[in-house]
Amino acid sequence: MSQKHQRCFGLVGLLLCFCAPFATAQLSTEDHLAEPGFWPTQAHASRDGFVGSQACAPCHAAKLATQRETPMARTAMPVAVAEILRSHPALSFSINKFRYQIDTHATRSLYTVSDENRKLSYPLTWAFGTGRVAQSYLFKKEDGNFYESRASYFTRLANLDFTPARALLSPSSIEDAMYRPVPSAEIQRCFACHSTASNIGGRFDEQHLTPGVTCEACHGPGANHAKAMDESVPTKSGSAKAAIFNSAHLAPADAVDFCGACHGSWWDVKLAGVKGVSTTRSAPYRLVTSKCWGAKGDPRLTCTACHDPHKQLQTEASAYDSKCLSCHITSSETKLSASHPGAACPKAIKNCTTCHMSKVNVPEMHADFTDHRIRIARPGEAFPE
Ligand code: HEC
Ligand code: HEC
Ligand code: HEC
Ligand code: HEC
Ligand code: HEC
Ligand code: HEC
Ligand code: HEC
Numbered sequence: 001m002s003q004k005h006q007r008c009f010g011l012v013g014l015l016l017c018f019c020a021p022f023a024t025a026q027l028s029t030e031d032h033l034a035e036p037g038f039w040p041t042q043a044h045a046s047r048d049g050f051v052g053s054q055a056c057a058p059c060h061a062a063k064l065a066t067q068r069e070t071p072m073a074r075t076a077m078p079v080a081v082a083e084i085l086r087s088h089p090a091l092s093f094s095i096n097k098f099r100y101q102i103d104t105h106a107t108r109s110l111y112t113v114s115d116e117n118r119k120l121s122y123p124l125t126w127a128f129g130t131g132r133v134a135q136s137y138l139f140k141k142e143d144g145n146f147y148e149s150r151a152s153y154f155t156r157l158a159n160l161d162f163t164p165a166r167a168l169l170s171p172s173s174i175e176d177a178m179y180r181p182v183p184s185a186e187i188q189r190c191f192a193c194h195s196t197a198s199n200i201g202g203r204f205d206e207q208h209l210t211p212g213v214t215c216e217a218c219h220g221p222g223a224n225h226a227k228a229m230d231e232s233v234p235t236k237s238g239s240a241k242a243a244i245f246n247s248a249h250l251a252p253a254d255a256v257d258f259c260g261a262c263h264g265s266w267w268d269v270k271l272a273g274v275k276g277v278s279t280t281r282s283a284p285y286r287l288v289t290s291k292c293w294g295a296k297g298d299p300r301l302t303c304t305a306c307h308d309p310h311k312q313l314q315t316e317a318s319a320y321d322s323k324c325l326s327c328h329i330t331s332s333e334t335k336l337s338a339s340h341p342g343a344a345c346p347k348a349i350k351n352c353t354t355c356h357m358s359k360v361n362v363p364e365m366h367a368d369f370t371d372h373r374i375r376i377a378r379p380g381e382a383f384p385e
Pocket of ligand 6: 292293298301320327328342353357374375376
């Protein structure tokens with residue numbers, strides 16, 4: 001069972017410069033992070049450059065209003081405000097001889113594992129995930145270190161089950177059955193992808209981080225920009241240097257890797273050795289293997305061609321048709337051209353994604369993911385790696 005979380009383990013210590021004959025134009029996140037300039041999940045020398053999303057409100061009110069409601073913006077939270085736990089105050093599941101429980105009273109959630117002889121309890125501290133698919137929990141023990149609960153909440157089950165990739169069929173002890181110690185380097189990575197400004201000077205700054213993927217997680221520290229713009233607004237907007245990162249200026253391969261800093265780039269997934277249907281959790285990995293993507297990619301097929309990261313995900317298939325039809329012709333009578341290099345579909349002229357971007361069940365997530373490898377999916381075919 002390969003997972004996002006394992007993927008991150010897998011990246012550590014791997015030499016990044018080996019080349020496969022089928023290497024694409026993509027890079028691994030470690031390679032991008034080694035380059036100068038801003039890249040999501042990077043460490044920052046100090047907190048001084050960060051101002052918080054609220055500081056963007058005077059000038060980008062509409063973006064803030066929608067972005068802060070997205071799952072990305074809300075993807076981590078102190079357990080005290082985890083709505084899922086408050087609306088499910090007594091969660092439990094049993095496997096083999098162990099019973100797992102999360103009991104919530106007001107703002108406190110107690111995680112308990114018991115067998116016929118023993119019972120262990122700890123209060124949870126952090127909840128990860130909006131519950132779009134799942135929510136996982138971290139807590140600290142007396143030693144001050146982080147532990148990941150082996151039970152997570154799954155929306156499709158409306159209950160607990162094993163945390164993906166953490167199932168233990170014969171734990172050696174109740175401790176082992178209950179949690180996994182999370183090394184501090186891994187904790188930094190969890191928060192780098194699920195929060196903003198958590199890594200200052202190479203240290204995990206739990207006190208000051210902003211939970212969730214907020215403006216500065218994708219645009220970098222915004223203090224200079226906000227100040228420069230503020231000063232220039234009364235005269236002429238745009239006269240001062242923007243001084244903020246905008247991935248719209250990247251080449252297509254880099255733009256896809258940009259989202260891949262958290263969603264897993266092609267190389268991240270390769271290096272981590274993730275295989276099979278679990279790879280559909282990484283849209284960047286699957287997308288660049290589509291025939292549509294070509295050798296170097298195309299701005300009409302980057303993540304932001306189909307998704308506005310400041311808004312909720314579009315769930316109506318028809319909303320994506322215009323994206324496909326920016327390259328595909330609709331009738332075989334039309335000729336292919338440089339601007340429209342994609343053939344016409346012999347079967348349909350709308351709702352393209354329903355047939356060509358199928359939903360794939362990922363068993364350990366108890367959920368379906370959208371396969372971003374755009375293709376003709378034949379019934380009964382094996383999952384194409
Ligand atoms: C006082 C007004 C003001 C504030 C505050 C402000 N911005 Fe801007 N921002 C602007 C203006 C005006 C532009 C257009 C600048 C241009 O075209 O050169 C802009 C452009 C941008 C761009 C595009 C830059 C590019 O090169 O394409 C991004 C990204 C951005 N802002 C993000 C933010 C974020 C994030 C914050 C909060 C941390 C923020 N802004 C705060 C006024 C502001
Ligand atoms: C700093 C890390 C980070 C970056 C960078 C990032 N994402 Fe995400 N994204 C996440 C996390 C974490 C989730 C899971 C949110 C949840 O459901 O709890 C997510 C979820 C999503 C979702 C599904 C949730 C929804 O319904 O909106 C979409 C779509 C998405 N991201 C698109 C993008 C795109 C497009 C980019 C690049 C422009 C991007 N992301 C960059 C961390 C990131
Ligand atoms: C490399 C970046 C990265 C790291 C490291 C990472 N995550 Fe995630 N996580 C994501 C992204 C992107 C998603 C959304 C796509 C998906 O579901 O796989 C996600 C999804 C999730 C979800 C499901 C969210 C939902 O709303 O359904 C949970 C729960 C979660 N992560 C917990 C964790 C925990 C706990 C850790 C650390 C032990 C961790 N993640 C480490 C990027 C990361
Ligand atoms: C998940 C990553 C992500 C987050 C979070 C995010 N942005 Fe962006 N933003 C992008 C990307 C990617 C683009 C370029 C879109 C494109 O390719 O056209 C962009 C473009 C912009 C632009 C310039 C283009 C335009 O549409 O005017 C502004 C301004 C901006 N973002 C402001 C914000 C503000 C303010 C926030 C917080 C409320 C925010 N962004 C949060 C990824 C993000
Ligand atoms: C050609 C259009 C297209 C492109 C390009 C695209 N997506 Fe998607 N994406 C979709 C569709 C369609 C869905 C499913 C929406 C639905 O029905 O819920 C989706 C869903 C998602 C989800 C939600 C989880 C899931 O698997 O259903 C995430 C996360 C996501 N996309 C991330 C990305 C990222 C990151 C990129 C860039 C590598 C990207 N997408 C590029 C069309 C696209
Ligand atoms: C950047 C332009 C571009 C975009 C956007 C694009 N395609 Fe394509 N697509 C192509 C090209 C070019 C080919 C032909 C590649 C080849 O067969 O050599 C192709 C091939 C295909 C194929 C045949 C694949 C196979 O396995 O033979 C399908 C199906 C397809 N596209 C569907 C879609 C759908 C559905 C969308 C929107 C979700 C889409 N495309 C978006 C350019 C694009
Ligand atoms: C009802 C399902 C369905 C929908 C909706 C659909 N397609 Fe298809 N498409 C197919 C099937 C099935 C094939 C394979 C036909 C065959 O090979 O006999 C196909 C083939 C294709 C091909 C390959 C054509 C070739 O000559 O190689 C392309 C490109 C394509 N579709 C694009 C699209 C686009 C773009 C849309 C939306 C405008 C779309 N499809 C909507 C089912 C669908």
